[in-house]
Amino acid sequence: MKNPEIQVRRKPRQSRAKLTQEALQDSFVRLLHERSANKIPIREVTDLAGVGLGTFYEYFSKKEDLIALTIYRHVKNNAEDLKTYAHSLIKLSPNLVLDNYLKLVIHYQLEQIQAQQFLWAQTFLLERQISNIESYRKSYEMMLQMWQSILAPFIQDTEQLKRMSLNVQRICYGFVSQTLLVEPEFGQWKILERDIFHNLNNLIFNKNLLF
Template identity: 70%
Template sequence: MKYSEINVRRKPRQSRAKLTQEALQESFVRLLHERPANKITIREITDLAGVGLGTFYEYFSKKEDLIALTIHLHVKHNAEQMKTYAQSLMQLSTALDLSAYLQQMIHFQIEQVQGQQFLWAQVFLLERQISSIEIYQKSYAMMVDMWRCILAPFEAEIALDRLALNMQRVCYGFISQTLLIQPEFDDWHILKEDMMMAIHPLSYPHTPR
């Protein structure tokens, strides 16, 4: 069964409550390294987090809500890292052209995914199992917005919305499909080369007519 939205019973407003929710997420991720998500119980999550079962239900109505939130926050964190890196690139070099800029961003994205390969493979798998089309669309739109922000310095040269969408199509498609089929994939330099070839035609200016 897939869920149309992430149902969080209580959003953490105090630092202690936030730490508790983060501890539940971290415990779930740690347990994922031992067994599939459908084999993990709420009791195991709370025991590892060091909280009572009742505490879990203060925040979530079911395990799937915790999983959905964990996926969302992981993707959101990656988007924030990408935007921060893009800003640093623009600050370091004012002469960086669009093609070189996109290559740098692809390289950084590959490094981020490779550094947490197991977790990303699980995220893509669980996304298919847990997320409804509504949740998926919101997540996808968030990533397209990320690319729109990253590409904004070149807005005068490109069709910004179109290129942002296409960059998300390329990056998400190549990486997610690779890890869904081969969770222990290790030919990252080849994948990077293939992604570079795919984005090469996109890197040419194509201002709207």
């Protein structure tokens, strides 16, 4: 499928307009919990959001634009949630070492993904079908910045921090996205978590891999 640019016709500068756009996104996500995106008509999204079909086209030129924006917001919310959790760990246990800290963060991340497994499986699939390379890079950069924020208390050198963040993202995103793309109903989460930890330990204790 061709990766079109995201075309938001009307930017939600006013609070009411912003709420309307968010309502459309929330409605789409609620429906996406139940079935795949290609089985969700625009009319059903607008009905659930409590707006008319014309209102949809005030903000989006097509359903793909709604999908692309929804994916970005979903990833952003997840990143903010993970950063909040990680920073709370530092406050509660300031003497945590890096490997234990990362294990707790990754465990929390996997729990959140597992709790919405079908939604995440659909998100990874739609990301490949809908998002163009610019949108994908924007989301990927946001995740790298998230990891930099999470790892900053343990790595002061800027270049080392960037490299570590990049490799952690490669491992976590690669393991989870490839798993759910191939097997949306995947159930062996403890094994997946163990495999991710094994590769992260290689990064932490092997300086050649890290730096």
